[in-house]
Amino acid sequence: MKHVWKKALPFLLGAASALLLTGCHGSKGAKEFTVPDTFDTGKNYEITFWAKNDTNKTQTDIYKQAISDFESLYPNIKVNLRLYTDYGKIYNDVITNIATDTTPNVCITYPDHIATYLTGNNVVVPLDELMTDEKYGFSGSDVNFETPGEIIPQFLEECSFAGHYYAVPYMRSTEALYVNKTYVEKLGYELPDVVTWDFIWEVSEKAAEKDADGTYLLNGQKVMIPFIYKSTDNMMIQMLKQLDAGYSTSDGAIELFNDTTRSLLFTIAEHAKSGAFSTFKISSYPANFLNAGQCVFAIDSTAGATWMGTHAPLSDISEEAFVDFETAVRMIPQADPENPQMISQGPSLCIFNKKDSGEVMASWLFTQYLLTNKVQIAYAETEGYVPVTVKAQADPSYQDYLSRYGEDNGTHYDVKIKASELLLEHVDDTFVTPVFNGSASLRDAAGQLIENVTKSCRRKETIDDTYMDKLFTDVQSLYRLGQGTDSISGKKNLGKLPMEAVVLLASLITAWVLIILYVSVEYLKKKKTIDKKH
Amino acid sequence: MKKTLVMALALTLTVAFAGCGNATDNNTNTETTPATTESTVAESTVEDTTEATDDAETTPADDAEDVKSEGVMTYAEYVAADLDTEVTVETYVQAKQSWWDNKATVYTQDHDGGYFLYNMACSEEDYAKLEKGTKIKVTGFKSEWSGEVEIIDATFEIEDGSYVAEPVDVTADLASDDLINYQNQFVSFKGMTVEAAGQDDAGNDVAFLYNWDGSGTDGDDLYFTVSKDGASYSFTVESYLCDKDSDVYAAVKNLSIGDVIDLEGFLYWYEGVNPHITSVTAAN
Numbered sequence: 001m002k003h004v005w006k007k008a009l010p011f012l013l014g015a016a017s018a019l020l021l022t023g024c025h026g027s028k029g030a031k032e033f034t035v036p037d038t039f040d041t042g043k044n045y046e047i048t049f050w051a052k053n054d055t056n057k058t059q060t061d062i063y064k065q066a067i068s069d070f071e072s073l074y075p076n077i078k079v080n081l082r083l084y085t086d087y088g089k090i091y092n093d094v095i096t097n098i099a100t101d102t103t104p105n106v107c108i109t110y111p112d113h114i115a116t117y118l119t120g121n122n123v124v125v126p127l128d129e130l131m132t133d134e135k136y137g138f139s140g141s142d143v144n145f146e147t148p149g150e151i152i153p154q155f156l157e158e159c160s161f162a163g164h165y166y167a168v169p170y171m172r173s174t175e176a177l178y179v180n181k182t183y184v185e186k187l188g189y190e191l192p193d194v195v196t197w198d199f200i201w202e203v204s205e206k207a208a209e210k211d212a213d214g215t216y217l218l219n220g221q222k223v224m225i226p227f228i229y230k231s232t233d234n235m236m237i238q239m240l241k242q243l244d245a246g247y248s249t250s251d252g253a254i255e256l257f258n259d260t261t262r263s264l265l266f267t268i269a270e271h272a273k274s275g276a277f278s279t280f281k282i283s284s285y286p287a288n289f290l291n292a293g294q295c296v297f298a299i300d301s302t303a304g305a306t307w308m309g310t311h312a313p314l315s316d317i318s319e320e321a322f323v324d325f326e327t328a329v330r331m332i333p334q335a336d337p338e339n340p341q342m343i344s345q346g347p348s349l350c351i352f353n354k355k356d357s358g359e360v361m362a363s364w365l366f367t368q369y370l371l372t373n374k375v376q377i378a379y380a381e382t383e384g385y386v387p388v389t390v391k392a393q394a395d396p397s398y399q400d401y402l403s404r405y406g407e408d409n410g411t412h413y414d415v416k417i418k419a420s421e422l423l424l425e426h427v428d429d430t431f432v433t434p435v436f437n438g439s440a441s442l443r444d445a446a447g448q449l450i451e452n453v454t455k456s457c458r459r460k461e462t463i464d465d466t467y468m469d470k471l472f473t474d475v476q477s478l479y480r481l482g483q484g485t486d487s488i489s490g491k492k493n494l495g496k497l498p499m500e501a502v503v504l505l506a507s508l509i510t511a512w513v514l515i516i517l518y519v520s521v522e523y524l525k526k527k528k529t530i531d532k533k534h
Numbered sequence: 535m536k537k538t539l540v541m542a543l544a545l546t547l548t549v550a551f552a553g554c555g556n557a558t559d560n561n562t563n564t565e566t567t568p569a570t571t572e573s574t575v576a577e578s579t580v581e582d583t584t585e586a587t588d589d590a591e592t593t594p595a596d597d598a599e600d601v602k603s604e605g606v607m608t609y610a611e612y613v614a615a616d617l618d619t620e621v622t623v624e625t626y627v628q629a630k631q632s633w634w635d636n637k638a639t640v641y642t643q644d645h646d647g648g649y650f651l652y653n654m655a656c657s658e659e660d661y662a663k664l665e666k667g668t669k670i671k672v673t674g675f676k677s678e679w680s681g682e683v684e685i686i687d688a689t690f691e692i693e694d695g696s697y698v699a700e701p702v703d704v705t706a707d708l709a710s711d712d713l714i715n716y717q718n719q720f721v722s723f724k725g726m727t728v729e730a731a732g733q734d735d736a737g738n739d740v741a742f743l744y745n746w747d748g749s750g751t752d753g754d755d756l757y758f759t760v761s762k763d764g765a766s767y768s769f770t771v772e773s774y775l776c777d778k779d780s781d782v783y784a785a786v787k788n789l790s791i792g793d794v795i796d797l798e799g800f801l802y803w804y805e806g807v808n809p810h811i812t813s814v815t816a817a818n
Binding site for chain 1: 617618620747749804806
């Protein structure tokens, strides 16, 4: 098994409820961070960096090299690396460690997750002042390396919420449609430059046709899932955005459960029922089916491009299972091809507050180093990522890399570079969803709607308005949506009060009753004495 | 009166503080994880696995055969059932892989075959009751994910009865198409030779990797390669099932290329056989 299997999923669902539990006895909150006048290079600092990789050795090697290079530039700073392969697990561990003031110094994460971390006091460092600091900012004069300069504005803006920049982008990606073009043409269609939802549903239905023995006419195999979507939360979010329908407002009002969502779910149900559509959670990785000739349209992150296609350098399926076909890369299906819209995603970096402002400065310098050309370009080339700085994108070595697509099936794997170019060409067509405390739960809910409908179709359940009403209610309830709160503040059923709490409360009540009784008795005694004297 | 009241107040507050202290302890144990960076699931898994093993010593005698209740499928009927249909089986817990957010993932088996229960609805309290050998009645949906047949969206109830499966030696079936018939069962492999799993940073052959390509660190899944009769197979120590403090994790980290070993584990499937190994010993 090369990909991370389904075991990662419980973390994503469960992490938020952990915050409630830790929040009760969590950290008191550190002092607000202020940028010191100088960074003391004579004092030693040891910082921890929690990094996420895509189960990719080259990426972990880049982190190690970056740390080594940075420590040479700042011999007083030691960086300890902890590797993760899953954002949900980082989220889970950060939440756990907020309670005990043992957060890492620097962490790769999603803005949605940072919004949850912000429920603690001064847990995450706002970076506004650091970014523009004359000495240590992005163009600072007292930094021991060539500073990263300007961040691509759209990418930086994604890290701004709650009135501050609480993160900086590390890498950016979007989703791409990976197509078995050979199959599309075999079915009698021409693959357009911009694929519409109507097109993808029509071709998928055609690809799902079987003969009397249950063999698919298109591939002659017993298995064919014409259209597989990896991240159904993204699927729903992007479909709604393209139709200008509600999802959420910037201040956290939930608009997901609307008529457009309902209509989209009916459409998805129609194609799930016929076997034309499925999801990663239900079937498996889109790449496995695509590469085996068992899928026509696979939607996954551009950061998963090295797994896609006949000549994919990374694969979970055996060599003999591969089928030869032409792989095309397109933007995700669109409702309006003239006005394409796609999500912007990818890892961001946040810094956790510490008592010693020098330690935070050490973290900031390291964070900034991860945005320098050498790190940015090397990491971007491992997958269909794009660098986040203007300087790195314009660097001749990066431009040379892009121009050499298809030269080999390793560094210059054509599908990977085409995926990167997709985002580079459409930065202005990207969007992100509002970040607020609970936005991570809303995202989960959006995906859950599609997962449930798809599963129900496979189980031959009736999908009608009654079903949809119940689905909306169930999902809202599961994620505590529309109740002025979310799963973070109570998804877990806490059950009865523990006996110790009952004893504590009963004792306190008894103590107060006795105190009041005592005071009353004393008062009455005094009153009697006074009355007698009178 | 004053003395009595003072005594009563003091006693009340003592009880209150005691209650407070206990509550703090309990919260530490059950609600928060120590300030380590290790996964909560992995930690609880190891404890539970150990508990399950210990408890096995005191479990009642094994049920001699499967006597299925009314409306419960036999293993053959379960195998014959279509995917995405509702199934009800009676089976016995063999190993607990993880619990989180009221969902449990468990390897179970009856006398005829294995059932992998993925993310079954389960309270933390009930999870503790799922000791090795415990008989449970499970209702859920038969599903397949990358070749792994499992029961999902399941609920369960504990029943009377116990059975701990002996490992089935499937060494001879490793290269055979029949191997899938043992999917999810507790199995053993005898006389396997350790091969190079990959190379370290210096380019030297190594006997195991953290993650499939060496991109992980201590605590992640271990991957190692063993061979038999000229064919090589990739085996895994799944870190939720057996975490970095388990004996098998340590044993695999101590392997050398060329060692000949016996192994036990559960016959998991991911795009082909991908055993989750629970025991490694030197071959006899």
